[in-house]
Amino acid sequence: MDYRDSPEEAAFRARLRAWLAENAAQFRATGDEYWHQAGRWHVALYEAGFFGLSWPKKYGGHELPPVYDVILDEELALAGAPPRPSLGYLVHGLDRHGSEELALRFLPGMINGTERWCQGFSEPGAGSDLASLTTRAERDGDEYVIHGHKIWTSYSDVADWCLLLARTDPDAPRHRGISAFVVWMHQPGVEQRPLKMINGVSAEFGQVIFDGARVPATNMVGRPGDGWKLAMTVVGHEREPSTLGYAARYRKTVRALAAAVAERGAEPPDDLRWAAVQAEMLRLHVRRRLSEQLDGITHTSDGSLDKLLMTWVEQSVGHAALTVSGTRDPEMLATYLYSRAQSVMGGTSQIQKNIIAGRILGLPTA
Ligand SMILES: Cc1cc2nc3c(=O)[nH]c(=O)nc-3n(C[C@H](O)[C@H](O)[C@H](O)COP(=O)(O)OP(=O)(O)OC[C@H]3O[C@@H](n4cnc5c(N)ncnc54)[C@H](O)[C@@H]3O)c2cc1C
Numbered sequence: 001m002d003y004r005d006s007p008e009e010a011a012f013r014a015r016l017r018a019w020l021a022e023n024a025a026q027f028r029a030t031g032d033e034y035w036h037q038a039g040r041w042h043v044a045l046y047e048a049g050f051f052g053l054s055w056p057k058k059y060g061g062h063e064l065p066p067v068y069d070v071i072l073d074e075e076l077a078l079a080g081a082p083p084r085p086s087l088g089y090l091v092h093g094l095d096r097h098g099s100e101e102l103a104l105r106f107l108p109g110m111i112n113g114t115e116r117w118c119q120g121f122s123e124p125g126a127g128s129d130l131a132s133l134t135t136r137a138e139r140d141g142d143e144y145v146i147h148g149h150k151i152w153t154s155y156s157d158v159a160d161w162c163l164l165l166a167r168t169d170p171d172a173p174r175h176r177g178i179s180a181f182v183v184w185m186h187q188p189g190v191e192q193r194p195l196k197m198i199n200g201v202s203a204e205f206g207q208v209i210f211d212g213a214r215v216p217a218t219n220m221v222g223r224p225g226d227g228w229k230l231a232m233t234v235v236g237h238e239r240e241p242s243t244l245g246y247a248a249r250y251r252k253t254v255r256a257l258a259a260a261v262a263e264r265g266a267e268p269p270d271d272l273r274w275a276a277v278q279a280e281m282l283r284l285h286v287r288r289r290l291s292e293q294l295d296g297i298t299h300t301s302d303g304s305l306d307k308l309l310m311t312w313v314e315q316s317v318g319h320a321a322l323t324v325s326g327t328r329d330p331e332m333l334a335t336y337l338y339s340r341a342q343s344v345m346g347g348t349s350q351i352q353k354n355i356i357a358g359r360i361l362g363l364p365t366a
Contacts, residue, residue, distance in 0.1 A: 003287055009071060016075050019048050024081035030331060034082065035203035039158060042085045042113035051084060052111040055091055059107035066293055070286065077248035089237035090117055090163055097180065097222040097230040106161070106182060118159035120150040120183070120208060121231060127152075128351050130165075130231060131174045135210060137166035137181060142217050144168070144181065146189070146210040152345075154205040156192050159185050162208070163234070164215075165227045178227035182219040189213035199337040238346040239303035246310065247286050250279040250317045253335060257324045275320035278313040285309060301359040304352040311349055314342045 005013060027041045045051040046060075053068040055061025062068075072084055087110060094110075095103050109115030126133040135148020146166055156162070162183045169177035185192075189212040196202040221230055254276045261268050268276075289306065318339025325332035343349040358365040 005071070009067065012068060013071050013075060016050055016072065017079070019050065020075060020079040020081055023048070024076075024079040027082055028080055029082075030334065031199075032201055032203040035201065038082065038085065038155075039113060039116060041082050045084065046112045051113075055107075055111060056095070059091070059095070059103065060111045067290055070290060073246070074248040077252045080252075083246065083249065085113070087111070087117065089234045090119060092237040093163065093180075093230050093234040094182075094221060096233050097226060102182070102219070102221060110161075115160045116155060116158050118153050118156045118162050118185070118208075119234065120153055120156075120162040120164040121234075122152045123149055124151050128348055131178070131228065133165055133167060133178065135164070135166045136170070137164075137168050137179065137215070139168075139217070140214075143214045144217060144220075146181075146183065146213045146215060148210050150208040150210070152195070152205055153208050156185070156206045156208050157194055157203060161185060163221070164210075165231055168224050168227075172225060175228045176225045178231070179224050180221040180227040180230045181215045182221060183210075183213060183215045187213055197337075198340065199334045235347055236303050239307035239352070246314070247279065247282045250275075250313055251283060253317050253321065253332075254279050257320055257332070260324055269320070269323050271316070271323040272320040275313075275316040278316045282309060282313045301355055304347075304355040305360070307346060308349055308352045308356070311342045311352075314339045 023044060027037060027044070029037055042051065049062070050072060052059070052061035053064045053072060054066045055063070057063050069084070076083055090110065091107060094107055098106070106115070110117050120135075121130060121133075123133050123135060133148075135146065135150065137144040137146050144166075146164070148166060150156075150162075150164070153159075153162070162185055164181045164183045165178055166181060167177050168179040171177070183190075185208075189210060191209040191211070192206050193209070194202045194206040197204060221227075254272065257272055258268060258276070261272065285306075318336040321329075321332040322336040327333050354365065357363040
C-alpha cells in the first residue's frame, strides 16, 4: 500500500497549506472564544474550497475521495487551526433518509455554514437507551406540535435547525413509534439552557426544552416511524473512520509533550511513550480504513471498533498531557479534561463494547 500523496493530492495539500499560513492564525482560540468563532471558521473554510470535500456536488460538496478529508485534517492539525466542523453524520442522515426535496433544501446551507445545526436525540432519561425517548410530536393539521426535553445538545446555542427525534406513535413498539424532524430553533416554544463543561466551556452545548414548538409535517425526515433508522445511520457515521481525522491532532499533542520533556532534559514518562505508540497505531488504522473505503468495503458495526480505538487514544494522550504538564499548562489540562467526554459522546464505550460483542463477535447478549 502506498500512502504517499498522488500529484493531485500533493497540489491540494500545498494549496491548503498556503491558505492556512495566511488565515489560520485569526481562528486560533481556546475556551468559549473557540466556540463563538466556530461558525466563522466553517464559512471561511468552505468559501476557500476546503470543506465538504467528499460530499455530493449537488449539495455544494466537491465529490473528492475521502483521502482529501484526511489531508485536510492533517494540515489543520499541523497549522494549529481548529478542526473541520463535524457534520458528516447529519449530512449522511438527511441524505439517506430525507426526500430529495428536503435534502436539496437543507444540505447546501448545512454544508456551506450559512445555516447552523444541532442534533436533538439524547434526553435526561434516554441516552444509551435512546429508544426510551419521551419527547412527543403530535399532529395538528399540517404541522406537528412538540413537547419534550433534550440534553447534551451540541451547538444548540447557535443552531438554526435541529434534527430532532420525537415519538409520534405512543402505541407502536418503542423503536417504531419514533419519527425525525427538521425543526426551526428560533421560534416560541424552544428554550435553550447552556451547560457548563468540566473544562469551563459553556458555549459548546446545552439543554433544549420544547414546549409547544411547531414543525411543518413536510419537515419530517422519511415517513412516520422512520426515526430509529435515521438515528442508526447518524450514530453509525458519528463513529466511523472519517471522524478519526483527529489522529493528526493527537500526534501533534504527543510531539508537543515530547518537546516539553526534552526541554527539561528529562526522560519521557511511560504514559507519553504509550500515547505515542497509540497515536501512531490510530494513524495507520485510519489509513487502512480509507483504503478499504476506496476498495468499496463498507463497515457497519465496525464503527464501534473505530470509536473505541479513538477513545483509547484520546484518553491516553490526555493522561500523558496530565502527567507531563500537571495543571501548570491550561491548554494541556483542557486536553485531559475534554478527553474524558470522548468515552461518552456518540455512544459510551460500554455501549460500543456491547455492540462489538453482539454484532461483530456474535456473543450472546442479555
Ligand atoms: C461532549 C458531548 C457531546 C454530545 N452531543 C450530543 C448531541 O449533540 N446530541 C445528542 O443528542 N446527544 C449528545 N451527547 C449525549 C450522548 O450521546 C450521551 O451522553 C450518551 O449517549 C450517553 O447517554 P447518557 O449520558 O444518558 O448516559 P447513560 O445512558 O445514563 O449511561 C450511564 C452509564 O451507564 C452505562 N450504561 C448504560 N446502558 C448500558 C448498557 N446497556 N450496558 C452497559 N453499560 C451501560 C453507560 O456506558 C454509562 O457509563 C453528547 C455527549 C457529550 C459528552
